[in-house]
Amino acid sequence: MRRVVQFSTGNVGRHSLAxxxxxxxxxxxxxxxxxxxxxxxxxxxxxxxxxxxxxxATGDIDALIAxxxxxxxxxxxxxxxxxxxxxxxxxxLSAGINVVGTSMVWLVTPRQADDWLRVPLxxxxxxxxxxxxxxxxxxxxxxxxxxxxxxxxxxxxxxVTVQEIFDYGNYDDYEYTxxxxxxxxxxxDDTPMAFQPGVITxxxxxxxxxxxxxxxxxxxxxxxxxxxxxxxxxxxxxxMTVEPGQLAAIRFAVEGVRxxxxxxxxxxxxxxxxxxxxxxxxxxxxxxxxxxxxxxxEPRIEVSTHLSHPALDVTDAGCLAxxxxxxxxxxxxxxxxxxxxxxxxxxxxxxxxxxxW
Numbered sequence: 001m002r003r004v005v006q007f008s009t010g011n012v013g014r015h016s017l018a019x020x021x022x023x024x025x026x027x028x029x030x031x032x033x034x035x036x037x038x039x040x041x042x043x044x045x046x047x048x049x050x051x052x053x054x055x056x057a058t059g060d061i062d063a064l065i066a067x068x069x070x071x072x073x074x075x076x077x078x079x080x081x082x083x084x085x086x087x088x089x090x091x092x093l094s095a096g097i098n099v100v101g102t103s104m105v106w107l108v109t110p111r112q113a114d115d116w117l118r119v120p121l122x123x124x125x126x127x128x129x130x131x132x133x134x135x136x137x138x139x140x141x142x143x144x145x146x147x148x149x150x151x152x153x154x155x156x157x158x159x160v161t162v163q164e165i166f167d168y169g170n171y172d173d174y175e176y177t178x179x180x181x182x183x184x185x186x187x188x189d190d191t192p193m194a195f196q197p198g199v200i201t202x203x204x205x206x207x208x209x210x211x212x213x214x215x216x217x218x219x220x221x222x223x224x225x226x227x228x229x230x231x232x233x234x235x236x237x238x239x240m241t242v243e244p245g246q247l248a249a250i251r252f253a254v255e256g257v258r259x260x261x262x263x264x265x266x267x268x269x270x271x272x273x274x275x276x277x278x279x280x281x282x283x284x285x286x287x288x289x290x291x292x293x294x295x296x297x298e299p300r301i302e303v304s305t306h307l308s309h310p311a312l313d314v315t316d317a318g319c320l321a322x323x324x325x326x327x328x329x330x331x332x333x334x335x336x337x338x339x340x341x342x343x344x345x346x347x348x349x350x351x352x353x354x355x356x357w
Contacts, residue, residue: 002330005030005069005097007088008076009038009046009057011173011316012102012136016073016323018047025354026330030064033057034076061088065095071330074101075323077176079203086120089132093124098333099132100326105203107134108144110340112206118340125338133333133341136322138164142291142305143207143266144343150293150301151215157297160211161265165281166289169237169272171315178239183272184246187230192247200224201254204266208256211264214344219256219264226252229277237272249277289314328355 004026006017020026021043031043038046043055058064064072072092078085082104089099106113107121110132121132135141143162151157171177178184182192194200201224212219229249235242242248249271256264269280274288283290287306295301307317332350333341 001025001027002071002334003027003029003067003069004330005032005064005067005072006043007032007064007072007074007101009033010075010077011171012319012323013073013075014047015320016075016102016327017043018049019323019327020073021047021049021053023327023354024357026327028053028055029067029069031055031057032059032061032064032076034059061091065092065097069097070334071098071100073323073326073330074099074103075326076103078103079105080176080180082117086117090120090124092128093121093130093132094127096128096130098130098330100329100333101132101134102136102140102322102326104134105136105139106206107132107340108136108139108343109206109210110134110342112209113340114202122340125340129338131333131336131338131341133326133329133336133346135325135329135343137307137318137325138268138291139204139207140322140325140343142293143211145348146291146293146303146305147211148214150295150303153301154295154297154299157215157295159261159263159265159296160215161267161292161294161296162207163267163269163281163290163292163294165269165283165292166315166318167271167274168315169235169239170313172238174240181250181270182228182247183250184240184242186245186247187228195226195250195252198224200226200252204254207266208254208264210342212256215264217256217258217263219258220260221257222254223257224252224254226250229280231276233275235273235276239272242272248272249280251277251280287314289318325351328352 043053180194231248253267255262291305293303309317328351
């Protein structure tokens with residue numbers, strides 16, 4: 001049985017926490033929380049479970065290290081505080097504690113990550129003989145597992161497109177997602193943080209370059225594009241309230257180009273209601289969200305992944321699936337060679353071990 005610490009209890013962390021508590025092959029031994037409203041509360045209460053665990057949240061990383069866990073599930077927001085996130089993960093790794101996570105999306109393709117991010121984590125893994133694995137549903141599954149499966153069905157590929165098409169209206173994350181993408185801004189405001197020059201490429205370009213490497217395709221360039229859509233109606237949703245003239249949908253992509261033509265594309269279309277950007281593509285079959293892979297080739301392949309849950313909104317179900325990509329890797333990561341691990345290092349069946357009991 002693997003001894004596990006959960007680090008954060010936010011949109012993804014509360015799902016990974018519940019998953020760890022529920023699995024018979026994992027034992028929750030600690031929980032990290034940063035907010036004073038969560039510290040001292042039982043883990044079950046922080047993820048909506050009824051039966052107390054006896055494990056209470058703490059903000060003391062040293063106390064969690066002293067528990068000698070086998071693995072930490074790191075789901076804290078890191079993209080807006082990368083140096084702090086690196087330091088936090090490195091403390092565990094240096095102490096010989098493995099880490100699986102969903103944060104720091106650059107690490108989904110660690111061999112494409114810049115030195116400032118990769119090197120200190122590699123050093124921490126070497127110091128502690130430990131391993132780090134980061135993944136999710138997007139970035140993650142849609143741009144690796146789903147793409148690899150689709151490409152295995154063609155004899156020749158001409159182009160590959162990975163799409164996330166989602167209504168984010170019910171996603172309660174204005175603090176990061178909403179502000180980063182600029183929802184509620186006007187054309188006169190500064191370009192949102194996520195779409196400043198080079199930002200999209202820094203976050204999703206690794207997926208494009210990684211896939212190009214697996215396909216043995218030499219790209220001429222990796223470029224980004226961004227298209228805003230401003231509403232003429234007032235929109236009220238969980239994310240926020242958008243007034244007429246403000247941003248209510250965005251479409252952006254990173255493209256790997258060869259001979260002037262995009263051959264590998266990672267694209268997101270994000271709305272706050274189905275009424276936003278009606279001229280853009282919608283998920284099929286009346287769904288509110290889809291992760292889709294399209295391979296133009298022999299034959300043409302289209303793979304659509306839909307998420308649903310009897311009690312959760314589709315965006316929350318996406319957070320649950322993101323948590324699963326980390327939790328399901330715990331046992332393998334604990335047995336893996338030390339270092340930064342990518343999805344191509346993981347035998348596919350290892351991510352389904354222990355799921356049925």
